[in-house]
Amino acid sequence: MPGMEAKDIKIHGANLDKAVRDKLPTDHITSILGRLKSDVVATEQILRETKIGMIVNKLRGHSEKAVAELAKEIVNKWKKDVSIKPKSGSSSDAKGEVAMKKESSTNGAASGRDSSNKSTPTPTPARKTGGGSSVDPMKRNKQTDNINYNIYDDDVRNRAVGMIYDGMVIGADATPDDIFKLAQETETQLFMLHHKKTDGQYRARLRSIYFNLKDTKNPNLRKNVWSGRIEPHRLASMTSEEMASAERKREDEKIEQENMKEAMVAKAPTSVTDQLQCGKCKRKNVSYSQAQTRSADEPMTTFCECLQCGHRWKFS
Ligand SMILES: [Zn+2]
Structure with missing residues (x-):
């Protein structure tokens, strides 16, 4: 069982x-x-x-x-x-990526077949403001970068590209062109995922992507998007949890491990046993307590004190 x-x-x-x-x-x-x-x-x-x-x-x-x-x-x-x-959690970034890649490669095949009738208009290239922009990178958005995001005959989609741009560009060094390409491609993937409909599900996912991108506690998501570690097709299909910050994941793991330690040892009170023998007086009336020393990987240490003669020792 x-x-x-x-x-x-x-x-x-x-x-x-x-x-x-x-x-x-x-x-x-x-x-x-x-x-x-x-x-x-x-x-x-x-x-x-x-x-x-x-x-x-x-x-x-x-x-x-x-x-x-x-x-x-x-x-x-x-x-x-x-x-x-926790271990699978900590490597979930990498593993998740592989899993997602597999998943999206099938998506990719599907949208590849689709691409013949996909009437994506050639986007008007975003105006270059160049790296020499005086705008604080953290305050960049489609206005500061002079982005023309009206590229479709569909206002919902245009606004979506603008929103994704706003979320994606915060803190970026990249040129408006580069960010715009990523934002536009993300929207295209999102649109494809929702069977070329801008329905409620499309909009819900759009909001989720936008809020996760612009989350100041989650700079890693943006960095991963800029660097290409998270590609637009993946970003478009990620759940909120998957987008959640790596930092937060690490914190959760740490707390989990602390709790584990506590569950194993911290609540162990000092107990008395006749199973341990004092090395000095050879009597078996010993109080002991256990504590985790240094890292969780190391054996727990048992601290002993002989109640007859007061001799103290420890073992692990
Ligand atoms: Zn003793």
Whole structure:
């Protein structure tokens, strides 16, 4: 059964805790761990909700090697489970692009067939203001750049080209000509995607493209468009989420990882165990707590203090 449910994980956790406390035979403990290892697909939420991360994590310091080893394996596996999502997120720019390219190459083929009857009028070249313009790049728009965007017999489309230009040109070094070409091509792709209709869907997507382009918190989208990393046909078909800033994605990942750490360790209070032996007085009355040190990739460190003699040590 892939992915044990939270309530079952809780039951296994409670059983595990009890088995350890009652010092049941090692193979009893390892069999519960084995179940957890094979059937739990860890997510941050599962770990947090069931506290299973903390329960298993504690066992990394268990005196029975078989238990400790298995607990370590599980913790490592769960860390991987949890990190799969953010990892795919961080590379989603590149992957997304490949996926989109595949998708749009079929679109491209379709619109290629279409292109014979696509009566795109030759656009009037936008007037060059040149790089020597005195306008603050952040304040560029179709007016400051003297763009003639009335290139179609269709006012909706003309305004769309103008809007895309306004969103795209903010902060750009490129000439009005170059930006205009990109804006015009983006509108053409958008128009094609909507079966040459300027209907509500066309306009909704246009607004989405416009607002995402001009988002000051999302300069990467514009940069990717200028550089050609995001081509007009792709831009025309991107969802708002896909357009969302890379920075924001990175922030989300960071928060996710912090939460993960917290779910695994931060709430682990100092506990007392008779499973750990003091190296000095050899008694087994030890309090311990665990904390993530440095990066999430490194093993968790267990801090121990002997309650008999006060000897302190740590292991990871
Ligand atoms: Zn001691």
